[in-house]
Amino acid sequence: MALKSVKIPHRKNTKDAKPIRMDAPQLLYFSAVQHIGAPAKPTVKIGDEVKVGTLIFEAAGAISSPVYSSVSGKVKKIEDMLQSNGTYQQCIVIENDGQMTLDESIKAPEINDYESFVSAVFASGVVGLGGAGFPTAVKLDVKDVSRIEQIIINGAECEPYITSDTRTMLDRADDIAFGVELLKKYLGAKNIIFGIENNKSECIAEMKKIAGVEVKALPSIYPQGAEKVLVYNTTGKVIEEGKLPIDAGVIVINCTTLAAVASYVKTGLPLVEKCVTVDGSAVNEPKNVIVPIGTPVSAVFEFCGGFKEEPAKVIYGGPMMGVSIADMNVPVTKQTNAxxxxxxxxxxxxxxxxxxxxxxCTNTCPFGLAPVAFAKALEQNDMEAMKHLHANLCMECGCCAYVCPAGIPLVQQNKMAKAALAAYLKKEKEEKK
Ligand code: SF4
Ligand code: SF4
Known part of the structure; x- marks a missing residue:
């Protein structure tokens, strides 16, 4: 039995649009936070010269990821800047010299075993490119590879509009196939399942050509691509509260993430660009664009012919899980897919x-959560009730808000409930010390 879900319009208008590489603008803005985990630390100072692939932020902490320059030029400023999530984060501003000179240190990594493979993935700067941003090296660093029973490649791409993973499956099948070989060779993966929604028949046909992979055509329902949902719908395994997929013997890796890892292993060029779907009723020329990381959103829209009419809303990400942005200067990061x-x-x-x-809302939630009860517990500041309601499990997928006939902004309410519960649990933990 599949988890509950909703049927939403696909609006995959750009599925046939091969990605076009845009030129980098004059100024690029690189955030220290382009991943889940600790903000990375600058390795350059104002006035330093950088090249394409130069390390500009080093990872700081167990869960973090390095960041590399996508252009050659000079560091102009290092300052806090507004990001898509509404927070201010440290940013390195680089003035592009227009030369796109490659850093001399770029060379394919030497990989002999599992440890050197994980080190290479870390050095690549690759994080979950489906939007989650979890550092891929941390995900693959399972210590004992015999724990891995299945690896699931996520090609569901269930959000409306977004087709950047679709294009990866169609245009970078060689990279994905090489990535599969790496998973087999260094993680000893024997059972690799590719989960793709059945509205992407061309992708299914293409990925079926990869040897040693079982392709599962999944119903086109939302949120088919959410990690826990995908694991359940492909393997029947349940990821218990507070556990990771690997605790159930599973690793989930997005198809574009795998292609990026493969590309780094082949060339040694770390992650410096991202395929972004640009679409929506206000956009003149919807397309898939390969964007140098650090490019302001405004420049990407300009590359797509600007706007037919003044947009009333600009969403960073998909319409279900993305966030509205008020400032068009926020930069494209590793996680930006639309x-x-x-x-x-x-x-x-x-x-x-x-x-x-x-x-x-409850009848549609994949986890059977009760957003109405979260709101009541929040109003009454009853965090014990909130704990029992498992508000922390909400993945902010938006199914509840989508079906609510009263138009209640349930995701925003859920976010507030989760934040209040997290603060309560943190305090409770500190008091127990
Ligand atoms: S946003 Fe949260 S509560 Fe709403 S359907 Fe998704 S997981 Fe359930
Ligand atoms: S009106 Fe909306 S919030 Fe209230 S129970 Fe129905 S779906 Fe849930």
Whole structure:
């Protein structure tokens, strides 16, 4: 039995649009936070010369990732800047010299065994490119590879509009096939499952050509690509609360992430560019664009012919899990997979009315959570109740808000509930010390 889900319009308008590489703008902005985990630390100072592939931020802490320059030029500023998530983070501003000179240190890594493979993945700067941003080396660093029973390659791409993974599967099949070989060779993976939604028949056919991979055509439902949902729908395994997929013997890796790892192993050029789907009713020329990391969002839209009309909403990511941005200067990061600009008609939310206790939110939640009860517990500041409601499990997928007939902004409420519970649990832990 599959987990609960919703059927949403696909709007994969750019699925046939081969990615086009855009030139880097004059100024690029590299954030210290392009991954889940500790912010990376600058390795350059104002005035330093950099090249394509020069390390500009080093990883800081067990869960972190290095960042490399996507252009050659000079470090102009290092300052805190607004990011897509509304926080201010340290950014290195680089003035592009237009030469795109490659750093002399770039060479394919030497890999002889599992440890050197994980080190190479770390050095590549690759993180979960489906949007999650979890450092890939940390995910693959399972210490004992005999724990791995299955590796699932995520090609679901279930959010409306986004087709950047679709294009990876169609245009970079060689990189994915090489990535599969690496997984087999260094992780000893025997059972590799490729999960792809059945609305991507060309991708399914292409990936079936890769030897030693079982391709599963999955129903086109949302959120098919969410990690826990995908693991359950492909293997029947449940990832228990507080556990990771590897605790159930599973590693999940996004198809574009795997292609990026393969590309680094072949060339030694770390992750410096990202395929981004640019679409939405306000965009003049929707397309897939290969964007130098650090490029401001405004330059990417300009490359797509600007706007047909003033966008009423610009979403960083997909419409279900992405965030609205107010500042068009926020930069593209490793995690950016879509930029969606909507006109007034598409951006206007449903009129909000009172909750009618229909229960559709809970009945649609893949984990059977109760957002209405979160809101009540939050209002009453009853964090013990919140604990029992498992608000922490909410993955902010937006299914509940999508089906709510009262138009209640449930995801925003859920985020507040999760933050309050996290603060409560942290305090509780500190008091127990
Ligand atoms: S946003 Fe959270 S509560 Fe709502 S459906 Fe998704 S997981 Fe369930
Ligand atoms: S779906 Fe909306 S109206 Fe129905 S119970 Fe949930 S919050 Fe209330």
């Amino acid at each position: 930029l969606i600009a909507l006109n007034e008609q598409d951006a206007t939310p449903k009129k909000t009315t009172s909750c009618i206790r229909c229960g559709r």
